[in-house]
Amino acid sequence: MHDAWSAVRRDSALTDAATQLLADVGLAGKEHWLAKELAYGDRRCLEIAVALAAQPRLLFLDEPTAGMGSQGAKRLAALIERLRARTTVVIIEHDMPFLFALADRIHVIHWGQVIAAGTPAELRADPWVARSNLGVLEKTREEAA
Numbered sequence: 001m002h003d004a005w006s007a008v009r010r011d012s013a014l015t016d017a018a019t020q021l022l023a024d025v026g027l028a029g030k031e032h033w034l035a036k037e038l039a040y041g042d043r044r045c046l047e048i049a050v051a052l053a054a055q056p057r058l059l060f061l062d063e064p065t066a067g068m069g070s071q072g073a074k075r076l077a078a079l080i081e082r083l084r085a086r087t088t089v090v091i092i093e094h095d096m097p098f099l100f101a102l103a104d105r106i107h108v109i110h111w112g113q114v115i116a117a118g119t120p121a122e123l124r125a126d127p128w129v130a131r132s133n134l135g136v137l138e139k140t141r142e143e144a145a
């Protein structure tokens with residue numbers, strides 16, 4: 001029986017590229033581990049490495065910190081910071097401190113509507129955003145003005 005992966009294993013350009021991607025996301029030395037053997041945070045990093053293999057110009061991450069503790073989120077933030085040098089990263093996330101630490105620009109969406117957009121500093125100064133982050137949305141944006 002032919003091993004479908006044998007040609008891939010013999011292609012040093014492919015294996016070198018894969019090894020470099022794993023190193024880029026903090027998984028150096030785990031090249032031979034099965035994904036199911038990796039810790040949750042490492043699996044998230046592996047997912048990013050798989051996406052990066054396509055050499056995207058734009059990388060979308062949907063709630064990348066979901067289920068992570070603070071250490072995992074810090075590690076992921078450092079990874080995303082490194083990725084910004086090679087690709088644009090768009091993040092959908094509820095963890096506002098995580099976003100405020102990373103983002104150049106943020107769009108705040110409530111019930112499908114953009115209620116605010118700007119730099120982290122601009123949004124920190126917006127009282128509507130401050131209230132929405134606390135879940136106290138009693139008025140529409142127009143009523144708040």
